[in-house]
Amino acid sequence: MSEIKSKLEENKTKGSKLKVFCSQCNREINHLVLQSVDTSDTEIYRFSDSVLFWSDNYQIIRCQGCDLVSFRHLSYFSEHEHEYSDGTTSYLYPKRAKDMRKVKDFNNIPDNVIRIYKETVDSFNNGSFLLCAAGLRATIESICLDKNIKSGLVTMLDEDGNPKRKKDGSIETKRSNSLDGKISGLHESNMLTQKHAEILHEHRYLGNDAIHQIKMPSRTQLILGIEIIEHTLESLYEIPEKGEQLNARRKKV
Numbered sequence: 001m002s003e004i005k006s007k008l009e010e011n012k013t014k015g016s017k018l019k020v021f022c023s024q025c026n027r028e029i030n031h032l033v034l035q036s037v038d039t040s041d042t043e044i045y046r047f048s049d050s051v052l053f054w055s056d057n058y059q060i061i062r063c064q065g066c067d068l069v070s071f072r073h074l075s076y077f078s079e080h081e082h083e084y085s086d087g088t089t090s091y092l093y094p095k096r097a098k099d100m101r102k103v104k105d106f107n108n109i110p111d112n113v114i115r116i117y118k119e120t121v122d123s124f125n126n127g128s129f130l131l132c133a134a135g136l137r138a139t140i141e142s143i144c145l146d147k148n149i150k151s152g153l154v155t156m157l158d159e160d161g162n163p164k165r166k167k168d169g170s171i172e173t174k175r176s177n178s179l180d181g182k183i184s185g186l187h188e189s190n191m192l193t194q195k196h197a198e199i200l201h202e203h204r205y206l207g208n209d210a211i212h213q214i215k216m217p218s219r220t221q222l223i224l225g226i227e228i229i230e231h232t233l234e235s236l237y238e239i240p241e242k243g244e245q246l247n248a249r250r251k252k253v
């Protein structure tokens with residue numbers, strides 16, 4: 001037989017200050033508790049004299065550096081208390097931490113492309129590195145779909161991975177609808193510079209089929225991949241739009 005006693009307290013921690021990470025200030029900084037609700041439950045086992053205790057503290061908090069309002073949840077369970085833990089877990093919403101990647105603000109990118117980019121960054125932040133690698137490739141696929149790029153020339157390679165040469169010494173190429181081919185297609189359509197297309201080709205998790213071998217990518221490789229994708233989105237969608245806005249403004253004057 002057991003008995004549960006529940007308690008709810010409003011604004012017990014209102015006005016108190018605590019140090020948590022702020023995504024805008026990009027550091028740990030004082031936050032003020034604007035509102036709070038604390039719930040706790042105690043379960044008492046009459047015959048064994050044992051007691052279980054769990055509590056949840058919910059707080060609306062405001063950064064004292066940039067005024068950003070966010071949410072903090074502290075969860076405690078007595079059974080989770082051991083040598084290496086006090087039994088408390090802290091959650092911040094929106095999720096953030098020093099090593100998390102912020103989704104960049106883009107204004108001129110089609111919905112289907114931006115959705116895949118955001119899911120790719122979310123996968124990285126949640127530690128789903130294989131899914132993130134797949135997302136990097138899917139983002140390029142979605143760009144090619146949006147730009148109607150279906151193929152491009154790829155360099156033929158020999159067994160050692162070196163470019164195959166024709167009898168006249170020139171490098172052998174073929175038209176391909178693989179992702180490599182589509183990246184070349186972006187350059188052939190003058191949407192990307194040769195250098196930019198080469199960077200996409202060269203990145204292990206963007207241009208070739210490393211993901212098909214199900215090898216776990218490293219954090220550093222994925223950060224580089226995300227940065228290359230963000231740079232590609234910037235140059236394909238944001239910069240041309242800014243250029244058009246400048247032109248329109250110049251014509252008005």
Ligand SMILES: [Zn+2]
Nearest residue numbers: 022025063066
């Ligand atoms: Zn802040």
